[in-house]
Amino acid sequence: MLGLYLGTSPVTAVYRNGVGAFPDWLASLFSGGAPGILLDPSTAGTLYTTTAMTTPSLPGDPVGIVLDQSQWGGKSLAGLYGPELVVNGGFDVDISGWTGNATSVLSHVSNALRIQSVANGASNGYQAIAGITTGKTYAISFDLVKNTQSSGTPNYSVFGSAPIALTSSGTYRTTRIATNVQLVFALGDAALAGEHLQIDNVSVREVTVASALEPVLGPELVANGGFDADADWDKSGHWIISGGVATMPSTSSFLPLYQTMAFVPGGVYRIEFDVLEITGTIQAVLNDEPITANKSNTLLINSTGRHSGLFTAQSGAEVLAISRSTGASCTIDNVSVREIPGYHATQATAAKRPTYGIHPFGGARNLLTYSEDFGNAVWSVGTVSGAIVVQGAVTITSTNGYGYTRKVVALNDQHSASFNVVSDVDAPGVGIRISDNAGGVTIGRYDFIAGVVQRVQGSRTSVSATFFELGVDMRGGASTQTGFTITFDQAQLEAGATATPYQKVTTQYDVTEAGVPSVHYLSFDGVDDALATPSIDFTATDEMTVFAGVRKLSDAAVANLVELGRNEANTFLINAPLSTGAKDYGALSRGSLVSSAESGAFPAPASNVVSLLAKIGSDEITLRIDGVGFSSAGDQGDGNYSNRPIHIGAQQGSARFLHGHLYGLTVRGALTDDAVVQAVEAVMATKTGVTL
């Protein structure tokens, strides 16, 4: 993985020109009118289990609709970042806020920070950055203006990281999870007295990727929603509009109050109104005209207050109808219906919906599920003798007793197990053991004090194992202790011999780690999952830019990540992988002819930021993987892109299914400046949980 950007990157200009250091990429991508989509699973409120949008998706839930944010007003990328945290990062007047170590002298030179050695050896300048929160993600950037170190290389360290080499002048940029507050620039150990480096434009800002955007709603569709006059509404002969409210006084009628308005089939609408009085239940729904059938999902309300719901308009939806069940009166006011604009991606068939998931930045390591819920059916009672075992707890009843709790999991290599263990009474010499189909290893013998939790860790290598057990084994030990109960918690099983910080796992789609931000994704199962947007009219442009955050889980079969079409003219396509057994990515762009680009090897499993830039008229196609470009100048013929749906995760929704995760997807019917491309890729990397 690349750790930094070097040289005369155009990003330098962006940083130096932009007030907020990052380009206003949402505005520049879509505010100019370029058609496209922006899908971001990390934005709260954009994922729902079905197209009816009655239930937001939680981790592990299917996703029937992803709201497209491309038309939400071009909210600034700067809105995704917190305020600048570096004190005096521009060095416009002096170097206040910065400190050097004992062998360095800091000075203000050419509106930059000079760090100079006064003796041979490492010298540094640093700042303890106020406002840093451990575990949050930060975007760091700075310019190396000058370096005179003659032997070895200077370096920088952020949040206690190992030194990162500064190999040439230019802008450096990275995203890091904070573990402490230090940002250090240093001359290397081989530096000589008098040698120096100069740093400028230092920036550290929190990356606040989740819930940063709010939808910009379309125009109000309701006339006289405040019931200021007895007009515009059909009252079905029973409703009364008077005094600025609408009332249904009859106890026998549930005929609706309704109004005709223009709905777009497939469009998503936010409906809101105040309920001032109610007994029984109110129903709001889109209907045909005359009212014979519901043409949307329904919103049911049984309490006062302002209520809202999201509706997907079916073909034939012509009126908003509000009715109530029989029984009592209801009074309503301030009715509003506004579209949430965009090309929302949907899947109507339940089995074909991708699954929403979260995992910590950097990836999921714990191979278990329900790591703190041993009562779940995924755990069972394993081997037992001279003990009583329930899931997650072993009570020893014999001096040679042993007992295990078991989890089905495939193991075929070296793995490490770590978990909390506690005894209900003082118990010396307790053997804690991990095992599987082929045997086990006693991690150690522990002296437990009642109620005091110990975290233990051990490793073994297994071949073709189908289960994992953790347990208590008193055989072979000197202890004669019985009648104690050992309870397990916070179990982790992971590849390799070394235990890493604990990750809590409920389902495989819900993995979290204390102090580490979560990234959000759609899981495509490689069998039948797919999404599609309505048709998007790209016929006015021959330019295309795509950004995607991807975790490719398999190279076993050719798969389509995103496409405008398959074999048709005037389309584009990104594969992951390009062909069966290949360990790469591929892309093609077609006018009347086709040109393709293929990346180098990125063997699955691999998390990558994938970008496509193409222009039919000038035969340009560049596929970028983690910022590295793979281009072709093959003839793409003539014409613009077409007016078709964008298919995500499959070929036309029916073949070449993606086996992997999608952390974000932006498709834009225009080319994008290099600087903005790099900035968007940096954001996509943060959303994907990788560091470019």
Add this chain to the structure above:
Amino acid sequence: MRLTIACPAALVAYANDLAMVLAFGPDDALTYGAPDWQDLAGNLYAGASFEVRPEWMLDAQEALARPAWDNAEAPAVDMDSAARAQGRLRVVAFDLDGAAVDPAARPDLITALLGSDGPAALAAMGLALVPVDPI
């Protein structure tokens, strides 16, 4: 828990009626699509994979009832067809060591296998993707 299903090509129409009964609506008639998986003998299967609800597992073993959303006078679901699929549905069992018992797909049965990964489950059934054109 994820359930992955291999449906023989000849049973796809029946299985889609059953899918409508066990899922949510007429859109679930498209649950089983093209038979793009095959066993060593060349028998073709349509694959489906989804996070299965406990209700699905229970309902699949009970007498089928026409779903509330379906109009009996102009039905979308052929209940006889759904029952035929239900009669061919086999959920693979696991032994105490967690190994699947006889998971191989059969051309006369709709084979369902629990697991965390769809393609891995289909592979465990002895199925592979039918080769496709390079474009």
